[in-house]
Amino acid sequence: MHALRRNVMRSVLTCLGIIIGIAAVIAMMEIGQGSSSLIETTMSKMGADNLIVFPGQSASGGVSYGIGSAVTLTPDDCQAILRECTAVRNAAPIVRANAQVIYGNRNWSPQNINGTTPAYLDIHDWTQLAEGDMFTDQDVRNVSKVCVIGQTVARELFEDEDPLGKELRVQNVSFKVVGVLGAKGANMMGWDQDDVLLAPWTTIKYRVNNSGSSSTSKASSSSITDQVNTLNQLYPNQSVQLYPQLSTVQQADQPQPVRFTNVSQVLVAANNPEEIPLAMRQIEELLRERHRLHADQPDDFHIRDLTEFTKAMSSMTSTMTNLLLCVALISLIVGGVGIMNIMLVSVTERTREIGLRMAVGARARDILRQFLVEAVVLCLLGGAAGILFGRGGSFAVRKLLHWPTEVSVPAIIAAVAVSAGVGLVFGYYPAWKASQLDPIEALRYE
Amino acid sequence: MELIRLNDIYKTYHVGEVDVPVLKGVSVRIERGELVALMGASGSGKSTLMNILGCLDHPTSGQHFLDGQEVSNISSDERAMVRNRKIGFVFQSFNLLPRTSALENVMMPLSYTATHLSEKEARARAVDLLGLVGLADRLDHEPSQLSGGQQQRVAIARALINHPPLLFADEPTGNLDSRTSEEVLRMFEKLNQEEGITIIIVTHDSEVARHARRIIHIRDGIIDDGVPFAKPSRHEPLASLEAVAVAK
Numbered sequence: 198m199h200a201l202r203r204n205v206m207r208s209v210l211t212c213l214g215i216i217i218g219i220a221a222v223i224a225m226m227e228i229g230q231g232s233s234s235l236i237e238t239t240m241s242k243m244g245a246d247n248l249i250v251f252p253g254q255s256a257s258g259g260v261s262y263g264i265g266s267a268v269t270l271t272p273d274d275c276q277a278i279l280r281e282c283t284a285v286r287n288a289a290p291i292v293r294a295n296a297q298v299i300y301g302n303r304n305w306s307p308q309n310i311n312g313t314t315p316a317y318l319d320i321h322d323w324t325q326l327a328e329g330d331m332f333t334d335q336d337v338r339n340v341s342k343v344c345v346i347g348q349t350v351a352r353e354l355f356e357d358e359d360p361l362g363k364e365l366r367v368q369n370v371s372f373k374v375v376g377v378l379g380a381k382g383a384n385m386m387g388w389d390q391d392d393v394l395l396a397p398w399t400t401i402k403y404r405v406n407n408s409g410s411s412s413t414s415k416a417s418s419s420s421i422t423d424q425v426n427t428l429n430q431l432y433p434n435q436s437v438q439l440y441p442q443l444s445t446v447q448q449a450d451q452p453q454p455v456r457f458t459n460v461s462q463v464l465v466a467a468n469n470p471e472e473i474p475l476a477m478r479q480i481e482e483l484l485r486e487r488h489r490l491h492a493d494q495p496d497d498f499h500i501r502d503l504t505e506f507t508k509a510m511s512s513m514t515s516t517m518t519n520l521l522l523c524v525a526l527i528s529l530i531v532g533g534v535g536i537m538n539i540m541l542v543s544v545t546e547r548t549r550e551i552g553l554r555m556a557v558g559a560r561a562r563d564i565l566r567q568f569l570v571e572a573v574v575l576c577l578l579g580g581a582a583g584i585l586f587g588r589g590g591s592f593a594v595r596k597l598l599h600w601p602t603e604v605s606v607p608a609i610i611a612a613v614a615v616s617a618g619v620g621l622v623f624g625y626y627p628a629w630k631a632s633q634l635d636p637i638e639a640l641r642y643e
Numbered sequence: 644m645e646l647i648r649l650n651d652i653y654k655t656y657h658v659g660e661v662d663v664p665v666l667k668g669v670s671v672r673i674e675r676g677e678l679v680a681l682m683g684a685s686g687s688g689k690s691t692l693m694n695i696l697g698c699l700d701h702p703t704s705g706q707h708f709l710d711g712q713e714v715s716n717i718s719s720d721e722r723a724m725v726r727n728r729k730i731g732f733v734f735q736s737f738n739l740l741p742r743t744s745a746l747e748n749v750m751m752p753l754s755y756t757a758t759h760l761s762e763k764e765a766r767a768r769a770v771d772l773l774g775l776v777g778l779a780d781r782l783d784h785e786p787s788q789l790s791g792g793q794q795q796r797v798a799i800a801r802a803l804i805n806h807p808p809l810l811f812a813d814e815p816t817g818n819l820d821s822r823t824s825e826e827v828l829r830m831f832e833k834l835n836q837e838e839g840i841t842i843i844i845v846t847h848d849s850e851v852a853r854h855a856r857r858i859i860h861i862r863d864g865i866i867d868d869g870v871p872f873a874k875p876s877r878h879e880p881l882a883s884l885e886a887v888a889v890a891k
Binding site for chain 2: 199202203549550552553554555556557558559560561562563636637640
C-alpha cells in the first residue's frame with residue numbers, strides 16, 4: 198500500500214483505464230435497467246394478457262391479399278371463444294370503420310372508430326368513464342345509434358361543451374353520445390389512445406359501413422342478420438323488392454354464396470399473462486373446428502399476442518445494452534493491459550527492493566502476493582472511483598436527456614468483482630516475474 | 644562454539660556449454676562471537692563465497708553448516724527462512740525503502756518472519772534497536788532526510804530486528820566518508836563485543852579489515868592458506884587458514 202502512496206500520480210493514471218471502463222459499465226447497466234423497467238410498466242398498463250384474433254390471409258391464385266382481407270371471423274366465433282375457452286376471461290368483436298365524424302360545423306376523423314361490445318372496456322382496463330356510461334349489450338342487439346367518445350374526439354368536436362347527450366354524424370348516420378372515456382394517453386407505438394369512437398358493432402357494421410353499398414337481396418342474407426334485426430319480427434321489412442323472389446325449390450337449385458356476418462378482429466383477454474399460450478391454443482383449436490378446416494389446411498385466422506410487441510421491443514433494447522456493455526468491457530480489458538504495463542515497469546524499477554526483501558527473508562510467494570495485492574488494490578480503488586463516476590453519469594443522463602435510469606445493485610457488485618478480477622488477471626504476470634527474480638542478481642541491479 | 648562450517652565447498656557456474664569453476668574446495672570454520680573480514684580481489688570468488696556464506700546461493704558440492712543446521716541442499720524457500728532468522732544483511736548502498744520512515748524500514752523484515760509479533764511488540768523492538776544505533780530521535784525520518792552514516796545505521800538496526808546470530812556486511816563503508824566509516828565500524832565492534840553478534844565484513848579496503856580480529860583471504864577460488872604472493876603491502880599481514888589474531 199505504501200508503494201501505491203509513494204507515487205500517487207502514477208497510481209491514478211494507471212487505474213484511469215479501469216475507472217473509465219467501470220464508469221461506462223455502471224452507466225450502461227443503469228440505463229438498460231431503466232429502459233426495461235419502463236417497458237415492463239408500459240406492458241402491464243397496455244394489458245399484457247390481451248390477444249387479437251385477425252381473419253386469415255386470403256389468396257387468389259397464389260397471390261396473398263394480406264391479413265384481414267378475408268372474411269372468416271364471425272361474432273359467433275367471438276361468443277364461442279368466450280363460452281368454451283377456459284383460459285379466456287373476456288372477448289369482444291371489433292368492426293373497424295374509417296369515417297369522418299361531424300358535429301355542427303366541426304369535423305374530425307378519429308384514428309379509431311371501433312364497433313364493439315361493452316367487454317371492450319373491460320379488456321382494455323378502461324372501465325372508468327369520465328362522463329356518462331358505456332353502451333350496453335342491449336344496444337348491440339338493438340343496433341342502437343349510440344356511441345362513446347375518447348377525450349381527443351371530445352375536445353376536437355365539442356371543445357368546452359359537454360358532449361353528453363349530443364348528436365354526432367358518422368357517415369350521415371346520427372349517433373347520440375352516451376359517454377366520454379377517461380384519458381389514457383399514447384400507447385407504446387405512439388398512437389393516441391384517446392382518439393377513438395366506440396359504438397355497438399352492429400350499428401357500425403350495418404348502418405355505417407353498409408350505408409354506401411346497395412341493399413342486398415333478402416334471399417341470400419343469413420339467418421344471423423335476421424336474428425340481429427329483432428324489429429324485423431314486429432315490423433317485417435317493407436323494402437321494395439327489385440328482383441323477383443326465388444322460390445324454395447329454385448333456391449336449392451341455385452345455391453347462392455352465403456355471406457357471413459364478419460368482424461374485423463376479435464379482441465380477447467386471457468385470465469392472466471401466464472395462460473396466454475394456453476388461451477392461444479384453445480382459440481386455435483376452436484376456430485379450426487368451427488371453420489371446418491382439415492388438418493392439412495392452414496389457419497384462416499391469425500392470433501397475435503400483444504406481448505410479441507413488447508418482447509420485440511425489450512429484446513431490441515437488451516441487445517443494444519449488451520452491445521454497449523461489450524464495448525465497456527473492452528475498455529476494461531484495455532485498462533487491465535495498462536495496469537499490467539505499469540506493474541511491469543514498477544517491478545523493474547523496484548528490482549533492488551525486491552532483492553533486498555528476498556535477502557531479509559521474503560520467499561517467492563511472498564513477493565508474488567505483495568505485487569498481486571498491489572495490483573488488486575489499485576484496481577479496486579479504480580473500480581470504486583468508476584462506480585461513483587458511473588452513477589454520476591447516469592444521473593446526468595436522467596436529468597439532461599430524460600432517459601429512464603435505475604440504480605442497479607447487481608451492476609455495482611459485478612463492477613467490484615470485475616475490477617478485482619482485472620487486477621488479479623493482469624497483475625499476475627508482473628507479480629510472477631517479480632517473484633522469479635534471483636536475489637543476488639536483483640541486489641546487483643543498477 | 645562453532646557458528647559456520649564450510650567443508651570442501653565447490654561452486655561451478657554453467658555458462659552455456661562451458662563450466663566455470665569459481666570455488667575450488669573451500670573449507671573454513673567461524674566461531675560464535677568472531678569479527679571476521681573477508682578480503683579478495685575481484686574475480687577471486689569473493690562474491691560467490693559471500694553469497695554462499697549468506698545463504699543466498701548454494702554450493703555445487705560440499706557441506707555448509709550454519710548454527711548446527713546443514714544448509715547446503717535446502718530449497719530456496721527454506722533458505723529465505725534461514726536468512727530471515729539467522730542472518731542480518733548490511734549493504735554498501737544501504738538499500739533502504741525510499742519514502743518510508745526509519746521505523747518502518749527497521750520493521751520490514753518482520754513481515755516475513757514466521758512467528759508474528761503484534762504491531763506493538765514490533766514497534767517496541769524497532770524503537771529499541773534504533774536507540775541502540777543512536778537514532779532514537781529520528782524514528783520517522785525518511786532516508787532522504789538522513790545522512791549516509793545515519794542511513795547505514797538504520798540498515799544495521801534493520802539487520803538486527805530478528806536478533807540473528809550472524810551479521811553480514813558487504814562493503815558497509817564503501818559509500819561513506821572516512822569519519823563516518825569509522826563510526827560505523829566502531830558500531831560493529833560494539834555490537835560484536837557487547838551483544839556477542841558474529842560479524843563478517845566483506846571488504847577490499849585493508850583499513851576496514853584492520854578493525855576485524857581475523858582476516859580471511861580468498862584468491863582464485865581457494866582460501867589463501869598463507870602462501871605469500873605478489874608484493875606484500877604495508878597494511879596486509881598474511882593470514883593462514885586458522886589464523887586468529889591480526890596485528891591491529
